[in-house]
Amino acid sequence: MVAFLIGGVCPTASAMENNKTAKSEIIAGDDWDKILNEYEKYVDQYIKTYKKAMSGDMSALSEYVELAEKAQKLAEKLENAEEEMTAAQVKRYAKINEKFAKALKNL
Numbered sequence: 001m002v003a004f005l006i007g008g009v010c011p012t013a014s015a016m017e018n019n020k021t022a023k024s025e026i027i028a029g030d031d032w033d034k035i036l037n038e039y040e041k042y043v044d045q046y047i048k049t050y051k052k053a054m055s056g057d058m059s060a061l062s063e064y065v066e067l068a069e070k071a072q073k074l075a076e077k078l079e080n081a082e083e084e085m086t087a088a089q090v091k092r093y094a095k096i097n098e099k100f101a102k103a104l105k106n107l
Helices: 013-029 032-054 059-078 087-106
Strands: none
Touching: 032 059, 032 087
16 A cells, blocks of 8 residues: 555656646746645645555545646646745745655654
């Protein structure tokens, strides 16, 4: 079950390809703080679902489908995001990533 949930927001080849065509639309129209809020909410939800899965709760499997869809959308938005963010936003993005990694390591 661990392997099924590990993955998070890692861009896939298809997400990277979609990103190339949609990047200007995504970046031009979205506010980075809003995207970071969405990402942090995703991370919190992912950690919660991961804990459920690790405790044997099979309902986590159905939740993972929704999380996988969110992960792909966020990966597309966050691909090369650091080039577009302010220094404060990059710092926040790094903190969220650190929180994510630390939570998974400690489970």
